[in-house]
Amino acid sequence: MSTALHEIDERTNLTASNKFELLLFRLGEAPGTDHRELFGINVFKVREILVMPTITALTNVHSSVMGVANIRGQIITVINLPKVVGCVPKKDTPILLVTEYARSTQAFAVEEVSEIIRLEWDQVIPAEGRGAGLVTSIVRLDRNADSALVQVLDVEQILRDVLPNATGDLVQERSVVKANILAGASILVADDSPLARGMIEKGLAQQGASFIMTKSGREAWERIQAISDAAVAEGKTIKDKIALVLTDLEMPEMDGFTLTRKLKSDHRFKSIPVMIHSSLTGEANESLVKSSGADAYVVKFSAEDFTEAIRKAIENNRG
Structure with missing residues (x-):
């Protein structure tokens, strides 16, 4: 090997x-x-x-x-x-x-x-x-x-x-093709860095996307379960509420790998696209990310890559 x-x-x-x-x-x-x-x-x-x-x-x-x-x-x-x-x-x-x-x-x-x-x-x-x-x-x-x-x-x-x-931004100066998110649905974000969350908020707002911010994989996991329960009570499904899960990898309590596996192994959430947004690069790290079960991966912080990856992940899932 x-x-x-x-x-x-x-x-x-x-x-x-x-x-x-x-x-x-x-x-x-x-x-x-x-x-x-x-x-x-x-x-x-x-x-x-x-x-x-x-x-x-x-x-x-x-x-x-x-x-x-x-x-x-x-x-x-x-x-x-x-x-x-x-x-x-x-x-x-x-x-x-x-x-x-x-x-x-x-x-x-x-x-x-x-x-x-x-x-x-x-x-x-x-x-x-x-x-x-x-x-x-x-x-x-x-x-x-x-x-x-x-x-x-x-x-x-x-x-x-x-x-x-040397670091990018998630806000583009030129016009942005907005993500085609179902009305009433949001993007669930998990990232422990205040800087990253602030940049993600600006990037998603520019796309016209509603979002829910969490600070760890565990918080995101607990939040999506609560949202799912509320959706069922309304006679809806989790896909009516969550269009995409966007997660960092390195987070306290539960990392992004574990969050991704839990989502993909749960019948309630496995159809929700998961996109990993991480600063980890290099051949070994990127291959590891691809093996995690996520639907998409984008490296921090590139506005063009970020916008396109979200759009494709959502459209591929709806198609």
Whole structure:
């Protein structure tokens, strides 16, 4: 079995049990403390980990951009992650995390890489209401009262702040072909990133689509069941209420893979099209997404791709 196929197989086994792998790292002392907190990023986003290469400084860039590095012939922007979150490293930033996000590659300088751990998504809780901003969720490393906590960074928000021109938008300046959604039906959205939800809202509003926003796969699953029950009470079906489910993959409590499988294995919902909208890219990740059972997949954040994917998913289902 090739390396790529083996990687897909391993990740499929993980997602089939609502599990994922998290890379843990440290960025230095938190502001006003002497604690070196743990941070994390989904291994899906990490292409490689390197000893810091030579950095070429650039002029007139964001203060958190260290410059660019030539990594295997590719010129990659290097972001000082401790500076982004306000930590002070004691060991400088000798490690580089090269990541793939929304068809782009960037690198994050960190103080120290700890380990890769395997977790269940129900060990992850939303960070909103808990001082969120650059953090989407908080991970409990175990289920004990004294469990250590890991902050999972919102890569989408960080890149939007530091490299605004490198991230797309879901609002188009030119005219948009609106999605042909049945009157009274909505698109159910699941995404844990406030930034992503805001962009999705604008993109769907431009298409004239009604939508329902949720912050995790679990919330979306509970919401669609409640909507289904209400529809039955009205003498209608879930398709009269929900035209499409649009889901992210990385979410606390229940990920998008699990949500997709639950929807497609339930006779009430299996006819509802499911579209995955994710920043995960790369051959292994895209093959994994296709194997999840979703009807469509679109990479964040491309307005044209987003609009066309929604239109096709809805029309194909109605046809």
